[in-house]
Amino acid sequence: xxxxxxxxxxxxxxxxxxxxxxxxxxxxxxxxxxxxxxxxxxxxxxxxxxxxxxxxxxxxxxxxxxxxxxxxxxxxxxxxxxxxxxxxxxxxxxxxxxxxxxxxxxxxxxxxxxxxxxxxxxxxxxxxxxxxxxxxxxxxxxxxxxxxxxxxxxxxxxxxxxxxxxxxxxxxxxxxxxxxxxxxxxxxxxxxxxxxxxxxxxxxxxxxxxxxxxxxxxxxxxxxxxxxxxxxxxxxxxxxxxxxxxxxxxxxxxxxxxxxxxxxxxxxxxxxxxxxxxxxxxxxxxxxxxxxxxxxxxxxxxxxxxxxxxxxxxxxxxxxxxxxxxxxx
Amino acid sequence: xxxxxxxxxxxxxxxxxxxxxxxxxxxxxxxxxxxxxxxxxxxxxxxxxxxxxxxxxxxxxxxxxxxxxxxxxxxxxxxxxxxxxxxxxxxxxxxxxxxxxxxxxxxxxxxxxxxxxxxxxxxxxxxxxxxxxxxxxxxxxxxxxxxxxxxxxxxxxxxxxxxxxxxxxxxxxxxxxxxxxxxxxxxxxxxxxxxxxxxxxxxxxxxxxxxxxxxxxxxxxxxxxxxxxxxxxxxxxxxxxxxxxxxxxxxxxxxxxxxxxxxxxxxxxxxxxxxxxxxxxxxxxxxxxxxxxxxxxxxxxxxxxxxxxxxxxxxxxxxxxxxxxxxxxxxxxxxxxxxxxxxxxxxxxxxxxxxxxxxxxxxxxxxxxxxxxxxxxxxxxxxxxxxxxxx
Ligand SMILES: [Zn+2]
Numbered sequence: 001x002x003x004x005x006x007x008x009x010x011x012x013x014x015x016x017x018x019x020x021x022x023x024x025x026x027x028x029x030x031x032x033x034x035x036x037x038x039x040x041x042x043x044x045x046x047x048x049x050x051x052x053x054x055x056x057x058x059x060x061x062x063x064x065x066x067x068x069x070x071x072x073x074x075x076x077x078x079x080x081x082x083x084x085x086x087x088x089x090x091x092x093x094x095x096x097x098x099x100x101x102x103x104x105x106x107x108x109x110x111x112x113x114x115x116x117x118x119x120x121x122x123x124x125x126x127x128x129x130x131x132x133x134x135x136x137x138x139x140x141x142x143x144x145x146x147x148x149x150x151x152x153x154x155x156x157x158x159x160x161x162x163x164x165x166x167x168x169x170x171x172x173x174x175x176x177x178x179x180x181x182x183x184x185x186x187x188x189x190x191x192x193x194x195x196x197x198x199x200x201x202x203x204x205x206x207x208x209x210x211x212x213x214x215x216x217x218x219x220x221x222x223x224x225x226x227x228x229x230x231x232x233x234x235x236x237x238x239x240x241x242x243x244x245x246x247x248x249x250x251x252x253x254x255x256x257x258x259x260x261x262x263x264x265x266x267x268x269x270x271x272x273x274x275x276x277x278x279x280x281x282x283x284x285x286x287x288x289x290x291x292x293x294x295x296x297x298x299x300x301x302x303x304x305x306x307x308x309x310x311x312x313x314x315x316x317x318x319x320x321x322x323x324x325x326x327x328x329x
Numbered sequence: 330x331x332x333x334x335x336x337x338x339x340x341x342x343x344x345x346x347x348x349x350x351x352x353x354x355x356x357x358x359x360x361x362x363x364x365x366x367x368x369x370x371x372x373x374x375x376x377x378x379x380x381x382x383x384x385x386x387x388x389x390x391x392x393x394x395x396x397x398x399x400x401x402x403x404x405x406x407x408x409x410x411x412x413x414x415x416x417x418x419x420x421x422x423x424x425x426x427x428x429x430x431x432x433x434x435x436x437x438x439x440x441x442x443x444x445x446x447x448x449x450x451x452x453x454x455x456x457x458x459x460x461x462x463x464x465x466x467x468x469x470x471x472x473x474x475x476x477x478x479x480x481x482x483x484x485x486x487x488x489x490x491x492x493x494x495x496x497x498x499x500x501x502x503x504x505x506x507x508x509x510x511x512x513x514x515x516x517x518x519x520x521x522x523x524x525x526x527x528x529x530x531x532x533x534x535x536x537x538x539x540x541x542x543x544x545x546x547x548x549x550x551x552x553x554x555x556x557x558x559x560x561x562x563x564x565x566x567x568x569x570x571x572x573x574x575x576x577x578x579x580x581x582x583x584x585x586x587x588x589x590x591x592x593x594x595x596x597x598x599x600x601x602x603x604x605x606x607x608x609x610x611x612x613x614x615x616x617x618x619x620x621x622x623x624x625x626x627x628x629x630x631x632x633x634x635x636x637x638x639x640x641x642x643x644x645x646x647x648x649x650x651x652x653x654x655x656x657x658x659x660x661x662x663x664x665x666x667x668x669x670x671x672x673x674x675x676x677x678x679x680x681x682x683x684x685x686x687x688x689x690x691x692x693x694x695x696x697x698x699x700x701x702x703x704x705x706x707x708x709x710x711x712x713x714x715x716x717x718x719x720x
Binding site: 200205206207208238240244262265270273279292 | 355365458467471482532536587588592
């Protein structure tokens with residue numbers, strides 16, 4: 001974790017990239033050609049004769065075949081050798097350079113989040129395509145379901161040999177600190193997530209992140225407490241509903257509880273969960289309630305009023321949750 | 330015609346947070362601070378507030394603010410669409426509510442981290458952290474992902490406290506299905522339900538089995554409201570809205586109000602009933618038929634109690650002896666309800682209420698139908714309405 005000074009310096013460093021170019025314009029290694037168009041259309045299952053049927057296309061309003069517009073960015077791709085670039089290799093361009101800065105500070109994950117392309121003019125066989133990319137925006141730090149990070153938005157303009165504008169692509173990636181699963185979120189795996197489906201993660205914001213941090217980092221279940229009138233509250237919220245104070249701290253729950261109500265979830269079966277699954281409202285000894293699961297219990301043995309004891313547990317590869325078990329009497 | 334509420338309401342308090350480029354706190358907190366500031370400005374207390382109005386674009390639900398600040402029961406809430414175009418629209422809603430007595434003190438609010446959070450310049454994207462999203466995060470990781478799972482939690486405890494069980498729940502399912510059997514518009518037209526089928530169906534979330542749950546349907550329903558004067562010139566006999574109310578209870582959540590003293594209760598529907606009975610001067614004895622929101626069999630029990638058709642805890646007995654059927658005390662969901670006609674979020678039920686008043690239901694009771702109760706979904710802020718014949 002960076003201290004505020006370090007973070008400031010880091011953000012200054014990354015924000016300096018805004019408005020800059022990746023480097024010199026990229027020029028397609030091959031001119032637009034019928035062979036690559038045909039292969040692309042075969043793979044995509046696109047049978048539009050405007051792309052591949054030269055005879056038909058000659059009679060069309062274009063007077064010849066055109067390249068599929070959505071191939072635009074493909075002409076300037078650097079091809080197969082890309083796959084062999086190692087994380088520490090000297091950067092080939094400023095984009096790689098920026099990503100390496102993020103990596104250095106732990107923001108090793110990368111995932112593409114949005115891509116929007118506008119098309120202005122069609123490319124046709126014989127055209128030489130050039131692309132010219134700049135960093136458009138870098139967001140402030142955001143908490144997301146997969147980790148905390150920064151959205152980087154780049155704009156790429158495509159032109160042909162005559163300088164005619166063909167299209168414009170806005171591409172957005174999140175460079176992030178993977179929450180619990182660094183291996184799977186590494187750049188080399190293309191941002192792929194866990195192999196096995198996992199439980200749905202809570203969205204994190206100002207009002208609840210501290211609570212989940214205590215679960216994830218310290219295996220603790222906290223209960224928010226008003227600093228002014230000491231009323232306990234859960235789920236957490238920013239203001240005391242008794243005295244309207246905004247000042248709060250928290251206490252650690254003993255996790256001694258009683259089942260106030262429960263249900264046995266059978267259908268539909270959502271990937272990441274195992275069924276039948278007992279959901280329960282637990283009345284904690286401290287007086288607040290917590291929704292959780294009761295595990296290691298036959299659903300038929302569940303009764304309201306049952307005493308339970310909870311701990312924070314790793315329930316799947318990436319998820320930590322409070323879970324409760326019946327207390328043997 | 331000219332609106333008749335001019336001069337019948339006033340703005341008495343104002344409040345705001347500081348304005349910045351990075352508030353460092355949630356939109357929920359900003360909203361709460363501004364609301365408390367406005368209350369302080371006018372000297373009202375949090376539980377004096379009974380109405381709230383905001384923008385459809387606001388990320389913070391009114392009930393999140395209500396339970397966070399500790400506001401009272403809400404009788405009126407509304408959202409106005411179209412971004413900044415909503416601004417005076419909020420006052421329009423509030424003025425109507427106050428001038429008609431639908432609410433006494435209405436808070437209008439808007440809260441946004443428009444620079445540090447979701448920027449308008451970002452265009453539309455999916456990374457908005459709303460209070461609603463945070464709320465679901467307290468339940469989803471544990472597998473409580475569907476309405477059936479939330480309602481099962483209430484049902485389990487209600488059954489535990491009252492002795493209600495599958496015999497009683499089946500009666501709701503069966504009597505509702507019998508209505509659909511006669512309704513060509515219903516999904517279960519000509520398909521009655523017997524106990525064997527009911528018991529054999531798969532469990533969705535115990536104690537709710539398949540036929541305790543409504544369908545998933547495609548469709549739409551709409552209705553037109555105008556003045557009684559204009560209604561007289563129109564083709565159909567109107568159904569007069571004798572009374573209608575909205576209600577959110579204290580510490581209300583969307584479907585998961587598990588944190589109040591007794592979770593096996595729907596105080597919001599109790600409030601709606603009190604309001605509507607007070608507005609109309611009617612009581613349960615005056616109601617001739619009902620369209621009771623039936624997304625699940627069990628939620629019908631609580632509503633029968635809220636509206637006074639039986640004492641608390643006794644709905645399980647009320648539904649026996651065919652009391653929801655055509656010849657029973659309260660012919661109910663004569664269209665087949667959402668269990669057996671279609672699930673159109675209760676709007677198909679509003680239309681059935683109108684048909685009952687007109688006398689045109691496919692299951693029209695033989696008795697004179699003067700007053701029909703129509704209710705909204707429960708577990709969420711809810712409401713109810715009584716329709717009657719034109720005077
Ligand atoms: Zn307090």
